[in-house]
Amino acid sequence: MKCKESRGQLVLPVLYKVKTKDVKHMLGKFGEAFTSSMHSFEEDVKQQGPLALRKTVDLRVFESEKFADGREGELINELIEIILREQQHDFQPHLPVNLVAIEDHVAEVMALVDLACPATRIIGIWGMGGIDIRKCHKSTVHDPEMGINMIRLSCEKKKVLILLDDVDHPNHLDNLIGGCKFLLGSRIIFTSRHKAINCQDGALLKSTYWYELKKMDFEKSLLLFSMHAFGKKPPPKPLVALSRDIVGIIEGLPSALTVIGSCLKGEEDQGIWGEMLEKLRNVPDEKVQQLRISYDVLEDDVKKLFLDIACFFIGINKRIAPYLWDHKLCPRTGLKKLIDRSLIYVDDEDELGMHDELRDLGKAIACPAYKKPWDCSRLWDEEAMIVLRRKVTIMSTFGISYVL
Template structure:
């Protein structure tokens, strides 16, 4: 058992995905469970049983028995990405030692932001602490995004060093900042951008690592056009496959049909700019995806705009808040979109 630990945006998911694709062929069965913390645990259980046992999970109460049987019988690989302690117990059972004692070559890899979520499950020698990129790696990643080459031009070398230092070796910060500065070729604009990065205040009020990262990411968000910012918030709250309320995620074509802007061409241009700026990506299924730190930042922007009063938010994605707003007739003019839970019976007057 291995736990990959590090702050959000440092590249844990990218690392375990690459490892998974390199070694999964060596196992009889394998399962990659992404962003577990934000997903319905019953759906996660269904996926793992389908992946490992080739069968539907008809009764959730039989999950642990099915999982433990598959784990014991076959050499399997399971990757559980972004998980918290309570979910670990629910997915693996109380008898974690049974998983540890596997003698058939099965392997379990988990990722998370806090070691405390794993320390009661995994021995300390099973901890892999991820740190930021080293100086050379950070410079190369940033340069590809900002200059489309592995090193900066000579006349930008000095200020590039300062910008890379301000990003603190975090791949997500380097990508988004580099993509933002790619659009700026005036040295004065870079100096102004560097000043913003150095003076970025924690976004959310707490001097914790997530809030510091969000403070830097928000600089690039503010620089977007109005329509692009609105699209970004829609994706963060509803569309991203990592947290999609739609059964199979949202494709580019479906998103363009939903957005009401002057023309489909302008919609596509705005979405393309979000992709060029590293805010949004399209996965191999054609679905819109977003890094969970960008998603969380987008949701915080929506909450802070309403002073954390969900009835006044522009977007409501939490099902309990959606029920409260709809059933108690508290819909306000601020609300642009609400996610309706499946099988929700609405009052006739709504």
């Protein structure tokens, strides 16, 4: 009862062949048994036990002899249903408050999932990057073969739901789940940023149900932008025209709408809004370059944090992250600024995250394609190994990451 009062814990009193009045007033065989056992109880139980029992039976009580005329199987089923309903309530996902235009997508994908279909079904979602799928389980696996074997061993001959993010080659799908004998009714959902993947050969791709995630229309784009820029749906009248012009240039890319909107949050000077519009008009057509504008306005120390996260620290716990930088960079303040500008986020497991386009932007800034690896400010994976093997003298590199 203490847990119920302090934590709101669910309590379901079940009296098996015992009457409620006997428990409440210590009567009958129950009262006799309880009283005769008092000498073996701890002192606090002797004092608080009877009161706790009285409070318990004041709740909804299930008496086995009264419920469904004593049919115990029906009582068990009723208790199971109550517990399952409570669990569903407890585990409702905590979705971001600024989600826009998601209902239609969910409905269309669920139509493809078709839970009523008894067969195993694969659903592919392709379109813009940055699709966030919540992970049911997260493991760090650096050896691809180990990861493949882990999936097969844990999922073989089971009814499963598997979510795969950012699949960019048909072989990835075949290697991961090809040949696995899932039970009927299993569902495999994967995302890809590459439109051409659904035209390629691959045993599993031929039986895949495809859903194209199209860019947002103008009105929904304006809604998403406004929620980040103003914290409300309609833009204020002085900034309506500028808002519409900015949204029109961004052309429905959610991550850019979010980041540019957050960059202008709290800014009422129309001159500054005009400067942002001009910058967007002058950037190349590549959508990633629109995000570069939000990076360019950051302070130098915050830029360093952004690049480090993009290259090394996605998935690092937010409480650990500040200790990875020199205190002179003021990492806690910098992380807050990056979160406020929607350049990074903290997921449900308190780990740092970043949208795909922003991650790609950070890596492109840290190690541009036109530079030799040893001239890059940050190195990871193959580029890091190239430099280490060649024993090249590096003068401008601030960080190296390589997983053995």
